[in-house]
Amino acid sequence: MTEMTEERLAMPVEVEKISESDGLLLDERKPFDFFFDEKDGVNGIGEVAVNISLTRSGEDVFAAGQLSGVVRLQCGRCLEEFDQELVATVEEPFFPKSTGLEGAAETDEEAETTPDEGNLYDGNTLDLFDVLRDQLYLAIPLKPLCKEDCKGLCPNCGASLNAGPCGCKPKKADPRLAVLKSLKEKL
């Protein structure tokens, strides 16, 4: 069972390789499609820079650092595509999964001290993949804006108002006109 789990680890780190005195520094670049597949709809440009520092105390591991990369997004107001730099901060603890038989006497105590939050790892290897992927995904804005004050599109002609006024006269729907119009249509 353990072997099968380990085969699926996408970003494995052997806990023993994390020095208790110096930690372990991960400094690598991964393609966006390492983290996301097509149905995630993430349009990454270039690669994701992974800078994670791992520290360890006994079997408890703490991962801290940053992921950064550039994604192409579509502005929710003017529909223009634009590139945005993402910076995702990672601060995640990892704890060994207490296995039933192993150290059964200790588990009572450990169960109380192990916080609910935190990631569990099996055996001697933890997988950073889910944590990194989730943080990167969360860094992508849900309602992207090409700029804070994007003026959006003219509701009348559809032109982007960021380039300047489109020439349409500001037309406010007049409720009285609407009544007249519907009367006309009935005639």
Ligand SMILES: [Zn+2]
């Ligand atoms: Zn915009």
Ligand SMILES: [Zn+2]
């Ligand atoms: Zn217009």
